Amino acid sequence: MGTILDGRALSKDLKLALGDKVQESGLEPKLAVVFDPTNDGSRLYVGMKQRAAAKVGIATEDIAVDPDVTTEAVLKIVADLNADDTVTGILVQAPLPEAVNDQEIFSAIAPAKDVDGLGAYNQGMLFGDQQGEYAVAATPQGVMTMLAHYDINPYGKKAVVVGRSQLFGRPMAALLNNADATVTLAHRYTPREMLLAELKDADIVVVGVGIPNFITGDQIKDGAVLVDVGMNVVDGKATGDIDFDSAVDKASFITPVPGGVGPMTIATLLENTYQAALNQNKQ
Ligand SMILES: NC(=O)C1=CN([C@@H]2O[C@H](COP(=O)(O)OP(=O)(O)OC[C@H]3O[C@@H](n4cnc5c(N)ncnc54)[C@H](OP(=O)(O)O)[C@@H]3O)[C@@H](O)[C@H]2O)C=CC1
Numbered sequence: 001m002g003t004i005l006d007g008r009a010l011s012k013d014l015k016l017a018l019g020d021k022v023q024e025s026g027l028e029p030k031l032a033v034v035f036d037p038t039n040d041g042s043r044l045y046v047g048m049k050q051r052a053a054a055k056v057g058i059a060t061e062d063i064a065v066d067p068d069v070t071t072e073a074v075l076k077i078v079a080d081l082n083a084d085d086t087v088t089g090i091l092v093q094a095p096l097p098e099a100v101n102d103q104e105i106f107s108a109i110a111p112a113k114d115v116d117g118l119g120a121y122n123q124g125m126l127f128g129d130q131q132g133e134y135a136v137a138a139t140p141q142g143v144m145t146m147l148a149h150y151d152i153n154p155y156g157k158k159a160v161v162v163g164r165s166q167l168f169g170r171p172m173a174a175l176l177n178n179a180d181a182t183v184t185l186a187h188r189y190t191p192r193e194m195l196l197a198e199l200k201d202a203d204i205v206v207v208g209v210g211i212p213n214f215i216t217g218d219q220i221k222d223g224a225v226l227v228d229v230g231m232n233v234v235d236g237k238a239t240g241d242i243d244f245d246s247a248v249d250k251a252s253f254i255t256p257v258p259g260g261v262g263p264m265t266i267a268t269l270l271e272n273t274y275q276a277a278l279n280q281n282k283q
């Protein structure tokens with residue numbers, strides 16, 4: 001049976017250490033969270049992020065947008081937060097209402113306050129594998145932290161990332177590439193046979209498409225590392241994109257859902273928020 005990559009336990013340790021760092025720093029980080037309160041997922045995840053922030057000494061301020069809000073109105077909200085010196089980090093929880101172009105909003109966040117690393121500046125730094133201080137998207141960065149914790153080194157490995165969103169797949173592929181894996185980035189238009197051939201050959205598979213049990217044990221190589229980013233609700237329960245029961249015996253390592261990538265995302269967001277406050281204080 002594969003070893004469980006226990007994101008919940010690791011995130012607890014990270015948050016404990018972070019709480020100490022925040023306290024010792026004397027900083028007062030404040031994270032502004034812009035979100036659509038009519039989206040059930042956003043309400044749930046924003047609530048989780050705020051409770052976790054409070055525990056490590058990071059203040060939050062929520063800014064709920066109206067369902068009929070325009071891109072212009074959200075750009076104004078972001079501009080005001082950029083100009084507010086008491087706000088050290090800004091998180092725009094995706095998705096915002098239909099009419100809003102999320103990517104345009106991410107890129108309007110001042111790079112130093114873009115704690116989710118989703119704006120063009122921070123993503124550009126990541127894609128160029130640039131040196132220096134910049135925030136990396138919390139979900140893929142959390143996955144890398146988890147791999148490192150379990151001594152899983154992507155160097156020289158074949159990695160397949162399924163899903164290519166700005167939030168997950170694109171930065172995930174960039175991080176694995178920067179770590180010297182050979183990376184395939186699959187998506188909706190990857191022919192089924194091509195995807196299956198890639199999966200059979202992959203040492204590391206990271207999946208986030210939003211389809212319950214999209215990947216099954218028979219599709220993967222013996223001893224593969226499986227990371228499940230998917231977060232679906234099936235019969236009221238959090239369910240991933242990997243069919244855990246059929247995959248666990250073939251994998252060398254596997255993340256559970258819940259308790260895998262999700263908690264790592266939150267811990268990483270908080271670390272990014274502390275780091276942003278620290279960097280702003282240096283200037
Ligand atoms: N645990 C966590 O911390 C997080 C979990 N999530 C979860 O991860 C999942 C994906 O989220 P997100 O990236 O934001 O979602 P998006 O809807 O933005 O992206 C979904 C991606 O999956 C691809 N896709 C859809 N269908 C298929 C298919 N049949 N075969 C291959 N690829 C396919 C899409 O391809 P195309 O680009 O061609 O349309 C797209 O790139 C969701 O379940 C979400 O809840 C997301 C972020 C954080």
Ligand SMILES: Nc1nc(=O)c2c([nH]1)NC[C@@H]1CN(c3ccc(C(=O)N[C@@H](CCC(=O)O)C(=O)O)cc3)C=[N+]21
Pocket residue numbers: 045048091092093094095116118138139167231238257258259260261262263265266
């Ligand atoms: N700008 C932005 N940044 C994000 O990071 C972002 C986003 N927008 N939009 C939506 C997705 C989704 N997401 C999750 C984070 C944690 C859990 C999480 O902790 N899940 C628990 C389970 C929760 C449950 O039981 O339902 C777990 O996996 O153990 C889930 C999902 C962050 N996202």
